[in-house]
Amino acid sequence: MSLIPIRSGSPPGGETERSDAARNRELLLRAARELIEERGADGLTMDRLAERAGVGKGTVFRRFGSRAGLMMTLLSDSEAAFQGRFMFGPPPLGPGAPPLDRLGAFGAERIAYVMEFGELARAADASAHNRFDVPAAVLWHRHIEMLLRTAGVTADPWLMAMSLSSTLDPERLLHAVRVHHVTPERLAESWRELVTRVVSCPGGAAGPPERA
Amino acid sequence: MSLIPIRSGSPPGGETERSDAARNRELLLRAARELIEERGADGLTMDRLAERAGVGKGTVFRRFGSRAGLMMTLLSDSEAAFQGRFMFGPPPLGPGAPPLDRLGAFGAERIAYVMEFGELARAADASAHNRFDVPAAVLWHRHIEMLLRTAGVTADPWLMAMSLSSTLDPERLLHAVRVHHVTPERLAESWRELVTRVVSCPGGAAGPPERA
DNA sequence: CTGCTAAACGGACTACGGTCCGAATGTTAT
DNA sequence: ATAACATTCGGACCGTAGTCCGTTTAGCAG
Numbered sequence A, B: 001m002s003l004i005p006i007r008s009g010s011p012p013g014g015e016t017e018r019s020d021a022a023r024n025r026e027l028l029l030r031a032a033r034e035l036i037e038e039r040g041a042d043g044l045t046m047d048r049l050a051e052r053a054g055v056g057k058g059t060v061f062r063r064f065g066s067r068a069g070l071m072m073t074l075l076s077d078s079e080a081a082f083q084g085r086f087m088f089g090p091p092p093l094g095p096g097a098p099p100l101d102r103l104g105a106f107g108a109e110r111i112a113y114v115m116e117f118g119e120l121a122r123a124a125d126a127s128a129h130n131r132f133d134v135p136a137a138v139l140w141h142r143h144i145e146m147l148l149r150t151a152g153v154t155a156d157p158w159l160m161a162m163s164l165s166s167t168l169d170p171e172r173l174l175h176a177v178r179v180h181h182v183t184p185e186r187l188a189e190s191w192r193e194l195v196t197r198v199v200s201c202p203g204g205a206a207g208p209p210e211r212a
Numbered sequence C: 001c002t003g004c005t006a007a008a009c010g011g012a013c014t015a016c017g018g019t020c021c022g023a024a025t026g027t028t029a030t
Numbered sequence D: 001a002t003a004a005c006a007t008t009c010g011g012a013c014c015g016t017a018g019t020c021c022g023t024t025t026a027g028c029a030g
Helices: A019-039 A046-053 A057-064 A066-086 A099-125 A133-150 A157-167 A170-180 A184-199 B017-041 B046-053 B057-065 B067-088 B101-124 B134-152 B157-167 B172-182 B184-200
Strands: none
Touching: A019 A046, A019 A057, A046 A057, A046 A066, A046 B134, A057 A066, A057 B017, A057 B046, A057 B067, A066 A099, A066 A133, A099 A133, A099 A157, A099 A184, A099 B134, A133 A157, A157 A184, A157 B157, A157 B172, A157 B184, A170 B157, A170 B184, A184 B184, B017 B046, B017 B057, B017 B067, B046 B057, B046 B067, B046 B172, B057 B067, B067 B134, B101 B134, B101 B157, B134 B157, B157 B184, B172 B184
C-alpha cells in the first residue's frame, strides 16, 4: 500500500539506515509537526526546525533535501492514502464507475484535500521549478489523462489533463477560498461542470487531430 | 492608450517626481534591461541591479517595491499593448467577433506573449501571494468571464474563468514547452479545443444553477 | 544667496534557504 | 576489542530578497 513515495526521507528505502540517522529523522519530523502546529506551515523555517530538533542544519537538508521535500514527507501519508483511494478504492473515485464520474469525484476529493492540508501542499509546491515533475503530480496527471482517454476524449489528452490539473492547483484554490470566499462546494460544482463539458462535447475547432 | 498601469514605477503618476528620482528610475530600468540581456531574468538580482545602476539598494526597493514589481514595470509596455489589442483592437481578438472566436484568439495571443516574455512573466509572478490580484491578472480574468457570459455560459462564469486562466499560467506553459517540448501551436490548439467545449456544451451535471 | 523641509538616498542589517567540508560516530571485518 | 571505513553530523558560510534609519539633497520661500 505504500505506492509511489512522495518524497522518501529514505525510511526503509534502499539500504539500511544508520541508527543515529533514524533517530534524527524521527526527531525532525516530530519537531516539524510541533512547529507547524504552533506557528503554521509558513512559520516553519529550516533553522528553527534544526534548533528545535536539536540537530545541525546540515542534517535537516541531508534528510529532506529542501524545505519542499520536508513538506512532501509530512504529507506523504495522506497523499499515499489519497492515491490509494483513486487508484484502488471504491467507486465513484476508484475503478468501476464511468470515467466522467471518476473525474468529478477526483476533483472533489482533491479540493477537500487542499482544504485540509492546503498550507502544507502550498509549501510543498513552493519555489520548485520542478513542481510539475514531482512523482505525485505526474501520477495525478496520468490518472486524469487516462480517464479522459477512457471517456473518449481524443483531442490531445495530455494537454487537456494539464489544463484540468492546473485548475486544481493548491495556490489557486486556496486563493479563491481565502480571498474571494468561494466555498469548497462551489469549487467542486464548477469542477464537475468543467469536466462534464470537456468530456461530453465533440471538439468543434478540431482541425487535423494528430500532429507530432 | 495607457490603460491600467501594471505596476507603476510612478513615472508621472500622482504628483510630480523629484529630478534625482526620475534620473535613478531611468538608470535602474536601463541597467535592468542590460542585465537581463546579459544573464537572463533569473540572473538579475537586486544587489547587482543596484550596483550596475550605481544607486543604493534601498533606492531599488523604493522605486519598485519588490523584484516582482520591477519585472512588472519592465513588462508594462508590452502588457499595455496586449491589453489594448484584446479590448479595443481588431477582431477576432478585439470586439466584433463571436465570443468563442475571441476566447480562442485570446489564448493564442497569451501563449505567444508567454513564449516571448516568459522569463519575465514568470519572475513577475514569482513569490507574490497576491499574484492573482495584480491588476493585469484581474483584467484578464474579467475579460474571460465577460466572454463566457456573452457566449451564454451560465454555470459560475467567475470560477470557469479562473480555471481557464490557470491553463494560461506562464509557469505551466513554459514548463510544457521547455521540459516536455510541446510546441506553442499545440498549446494554442488545445486551448481552442478547451474553450470550444466549455462554451458550446450544455452543462450536464448542473443542479440548481444559482446558489450564493 | 540662504535656510528650511519633505523627499529620496544608501548601505548596513535581518531572515531565510541552501551548500560545504572537517569532525564525529555507527557499523563491520578481523 | 580493535581498527578501518563509510556514513552522518554540525554549524560556519554564501547569495538573495527585503527592511530600517541616519544622512543627503532637491525644490522652494524669503
